[in-house]
Each structure stands twice: as C-alpha cells, then as structure tokens.
Amino acid sequence: xxxxxxxxxxxxxxxxxxxxxxxxxxxxxxxxxxxxxxxxxxxxxxxxxxxxxxxxxxxxxxxxxxxxxxxxxxxxxxxxxxxxxxxxxxxxxxxxxxxxxxxxxxxxxxxxxxxxxxxxxxxxxxxxxxxxxxxxxxxxxxxxxxxxxxxxxxxxxxxxxxxxxxxxxxxxxxxxxxxxxxxxxxxxxxxxxxxxxxxxxxxxxxxxxxxxxxxxxxxxxxxxxxxxxxxxxxxxxxxxxxxxxxxxxxxxxxxxxxxxxxxxxxxxxxxxxxxxxxxxxxxxxxxxxxxxxxxxxxxxxxxxxxxxxxxxxxxxxxxxxxxxxxxxxxxxxxxxxxxxxxxxxxxxxxxxxxxxxxxxxxxxxxxx
Numbered sequence: 001x002x003x004x005x006x007x008x009x010x011x012x013x014x015x016x017x018x019x020x021x022x023x024x025x026x027x028x029x030x031x032x033x034x035x036x037x038x039x040x041x042x043x044x045x046x047x048x049x050x051x052x053x054x055x056x057x058x059x060x061x062x063x064x065x066x067x068x069x070x071x072x073x074x075x076x077x078x079x080x081x082x083x084x085x086x087x088x089x090x091x092x093x094x095x096x097x098x099x100x101x102x103x104x105x106x107x108x109x110x111x112x113x114x115x116x117x118x119x120x121x122x123x124x125x126x127x128x129x130x131x132x133x134x135x136x137x138x139x140x141x142x143x144x145x146x147x148x149x150x151x152x153x154x155x156x157x158x159x160x161x162x163x164x165x166x167x168x169x170x171x172x173x174x175x176x177x178x179x180x181x182x183x184x185x186x187x188x189x190x191x192x193x194x195x196x197x198x199x200x201x202x203x204x205x206x207x208x209x210x211x212x213x214x215x216x217x218x219x220x221x222x223x224x225x226x227x228x229x230x231x232x233x234x235x236x237x238x239x240x241x242x243x244x245x246x247x248x249x250x251x252x253x254x255x256x257x258x259x260x261x262x263x264x265x266x267x268x269x270x271x272x273x274x275x276x277x278x279x280x281x282x283x284x285x286x287x288x289x290x291x292x293x294x295x296x297x298x299x300x301x302x303x304x305x306x307x308x309x310x311x312x313x314x315x316x317x318x319x320x321x322x323x324x325x326x327x328x329x330x331x332x333x334x335x336x337x338x339x340x341x342x343x344x345x346x347x348x349x350x351x352x353x354x355x356x357x358x359x360x361x362x363x364x365x366x367x368x
Contacts, residue, residue, distance in 0.1 A: 015069045015148045021078035022151060029277070029303040031336040036329050036361040039079035040342035044105055045354065046071040048347030053102035058085050061137055065144040075351075076358040079339075081154060082145050084138075086216045090158050090195055091166045093133030095123060113169045118183055124167075124190040129202045139206055152210040155203040157196055159217030159251050160188050160237035161225075170219060177233060188237050197244035204247060215241075215251040217273075222256025227265060230254065235272050250274040252305075258287035267296050278302050281343050282309025286324075290332035297337070306332045307341040308357060314349045318356035325360035 025037040046068045047057040057064055065082055072080055085106045092098045097109040114123060129135040142153035158166070164187055165173050176184040200213055219225075220234035234254070241249045252274040257263035263284075271278060278300070280293040285306050297304040306328045313321065325340065332338055340361050345354060 013066065013070070013148070015066075015073065015080065016150045017073065018069070018078075018080035018149050019151060021080060025079050025339060028339055029337060031303075033333075033336045033338070036333055037078040037339045038076075038342065038358050038361050039081060039339065040072065040075075040077045040345055040354075041081070041083045042071060042077075042342070042345040042354075043068060043083040043085075044347045045345040045349055049351070054104055054106065055100040055102055058100075058106050059134070059137065061140040061144055065141050066148060069145075069148060075354050076362075077342075080145075080149055080151070082141055084141065086156050087158050087162060087166060087218075089134055089138060090127075090163055090199060093127040093129075093135055094125075094167065094195065096167055108166045110169065113167055113172070115168045115187070118180070121183075121187060121190060124187070124194050126194045126198050129199065135199070135202075139203070142203070142207060146207070152207060152212075154212040154214050155200065155207065155210050157200055157203075157213070157215045159215040159220065159234065160191050160196060160241070161229075161234040162217045162219040163191055163196070164188060165219045170224065174225075174229070177229065184233075188233065189240075192237055192240050192244060197241055200241065200245050200247060200249065204245075211248070213245075213247050213249045215249065216253060217251045218253055218255075221254050222259050222266065224256075227260070227269070230266065230269055235269050238273050250276060252277065252279040253281070255281050255284055258284040263288060263292075264296060267293075271300060271302065276302070277305055279305045279307065279341070281307035281341070282312055285328065285332075286312075290328045290330075294332045294334060294338075298335075303337040303339070304332055305339045305341050307343040310344040310346050310349075313342060313353055313357060314346050316353065318352050321353055321356045322360040325357050326363060329361065329363075 021037060024034065027033055028037050047054060049071055050067045052063055064084060068082055069080060088098045088106050088108060091108050094114060096114040097112050098106050099109050100106050145153045217234060220230055238249060238251050250273060254270060257266035260266055278293065278297045285293060290306055293304055293306060308324060342357055
C-alpha cells in the first residue's frame with residue numbers, strides 16, 4: 001500500500017478477491033466448509049498500521065475503506081467488512097457532542113449528555129441524513145466498499161439501548177427505567193420512530209440489494225444490565241425496529257452470559273436479537289468453553305460464531321493465540337456451521353498476533 005508523504009492517502013485497488021471469502025462464509029454457515037472463515041473488527045488496528053491520525057481516519061471514507069480492506073487482505077482475513085466508530089453516528093447527528101483526537105477512536109462526550117432533563121425529549125427528531133453530522137460519510141463508506149469489492153455492504157446502526165445510554169448517560173438511563181418507566185419508554189420509542197428506523201430505511205433505499213442490517217449494542221451487556229433490562233429494554237426495541245422498518249434487523253454483540261447462574265437464558269435472548277446465528281465472545285467463551293456454545297447452537301439448529309477477545313489478542317503470545325483458536329475450532333466447529341471472529345482488534349495488538357490467529361484457522365482440521 002502506498003501513502004503520499006504527509007497525506008496518508010491510500011491507493012484504491014480491486015478487492016473483489018473478498019468475494020471468495022463471502023462464498024466461504026456462506027458455505028460454512030450451511031455446514032459445508034472448506035476451512036474456517038475468519039472475520040475481524042479491526043478499524044483501530046488498521047488506523048495504527050496505516051499511521052493515520054484518528055480524527056482523519058474516521059472522517060475520510062477514502063482512507064478508511066481501502067485502508068481496512070488492504071489490512072484485511074494483507075493479514076489473510078476471509079470476510080471483508082467495514083467497521084468504524086458506529087456508536088457516534090446517530091448521537092452526533094442529533095447534536096450530542098463527540099470527542100475527536102489524533103490518538104483515539106471518536107466517542108461521545110460522556111460528561112455532557114444531550115438529554116440532561118426529561119424536557120429535552122424534543123431534541124429527538126429525524127435528522128437530515130443528507131446534510132447532518134456524518135450520515136453521508138457512512139453512505140460514502142458503503143458505496144466505496146461496494147465499488148471496491150463488488151459486494152453489498154452490511155448496513156449498520158447503534159441499537160436503541162446503547163444510543164439512549166449515549167444521549168442520557170448509562171447511570172441516569174437505568175435510573176429512569178426504574179423510577180420513570182413511562183418517560184424511558186417514550187425516549188426509546190422516539191429514538192426508534194424518529195431516528196433509527198428512518199436511518200435504517202434511508203440506508204436500505206441507497207443499497208436496496210443489501211440483505212444484512214446489523215446493529216451494535218455493547219452497552220446492553222452484563223453486568224451493566226441484568227436479564228430484565230436486556231429482555232424488556234434492549235431486545236424489545238430491536239424487535240420494534242423490525243416492525244417499523246419491515247427489514248431483518250439484528251444485533252449480536254451482547255456479552256456477559258458467563259456471569260449468570262443460568263447462561264443459557266441470555267443465549268435465548270441473543271437469538272431473539274439475532275435469530276440467524278449464535279455469537280459468543282471472550283471472556284465468556286473462555287469461561288464457559290466452546291463446547292457449551294456448540295451444544296446450545298445445535299439444540300436451536302443455528303450456526304455458531306465464536307470470538308477471540310481483544311485483550312487476549314493484544315497480550316497473549318502467538319503460540320497461546322494459536323492454541324486458543326484451534327481449541328475453539330475443534331470444540332465449537334465440529335460438524336461445521338461455524339466461523340471465527342476476531343473482536344475489536346486494538347491498535348496495540350502486535351501484527352504477529354493477528355497473523356497467528358488467522359493462520360491457526362488454516363490448520364488441517366480447521367474446517368470443523
């Protein structure tokens with residue numbers, strides 16, 4: 001990859017090679033894998049490898065998209081994806097302050113929530129997706145992805161619970177739910193009707209052939225929430241978005257089931273939010289074991305994706321990483337219908353660790 005001096009520009013190349021990875025993933029999910037497909041969330045890692053300041057990387061689709069694709073190709077990741085600071089997009093478009101810096105992924109200013117008082121609900125209104133915030137940059141990213149890969153993008157959004165927490169503050173939001181549930185329900189309904197459903201529909205109109213609409217909801221994880229909050233406030237409003245949009249809206253990134261006395265109860269809710277595939281991530285998979293997830297997935301007749309944790313990828317040795325990847329594939333990937341996910345690969349991850357994780361999925365028995 002070539003960068004002009006001082007500009008950090010990234011050459012556009014043809015990344016249609018990732019179509020083979022998409023075929024591999026589809027085959028694996030159908031139970032006929034030729035090898036275990038690997039996907040990765042690595043926008044921060046790509047930013048560090050490219051040497052681009054964060055405040056430039058996340059605001060320049062012409063740098064982020066080919067940059068991520070090149071890093072994925074260089075390290076052998078099968079499944080192409082474009083990941084970015086998804087949790088800031090809708091919040092910033094509503095007027096929430098977002099903090100940009102040269103060193104860190106943009107984040108909402110948690111010291112200054114937009115919805116400070118109950119009377120501030122009037123601030124929840126449908127943005128102009130063509131002119132407000134960075135909505136148009138997301139569309140540009142998706143367009144570039146389609147141009148460079150020949151594939152449709154995965155449409156994205158911040159799930160209602162996490163967006164509400166970004167705008168209100170997580171402690172205050174949980175207090176609202178318990179002390180004034182009618183007001184909290186009004187907040188969630190407004191976010192769904194006025195912001196998220198219109199944003200999802202807007203994306204789908206731009207990319208009508210896209211079949212995947214996938215939300216991010218990391219805040220709705222144990223121990224930040226309990227099962228009641230997960231069921232009645234996180235899962236319920238994901239289903240609400242399906243009703244409002246008529247599209248197959250999913251969320252798969254809740255974690256924390258290993259902290260529960262009966263972890264399968266949380267897996268039931270996970271399948272409500274994402275009926276297509278069961279996803280487990282470290283440290284839950286490390287604690288419960290990949291066989292636990294395989295048994296549950298088989299009992300519900302769904303494919304399984306297991307995620308190697310970001311901290312482990314950054315801190316373990318390459319040999320430890322190879323051992324864990326192969327263990328997860330042996331136990332979780334038996335009988336196929338399995339893929340491997342590298343979770344939120346940080347900029348501090350040694351390149352040899354990422355390479356070890358991908359290479360370990362290529363070992364002779366790694367097809368499951």
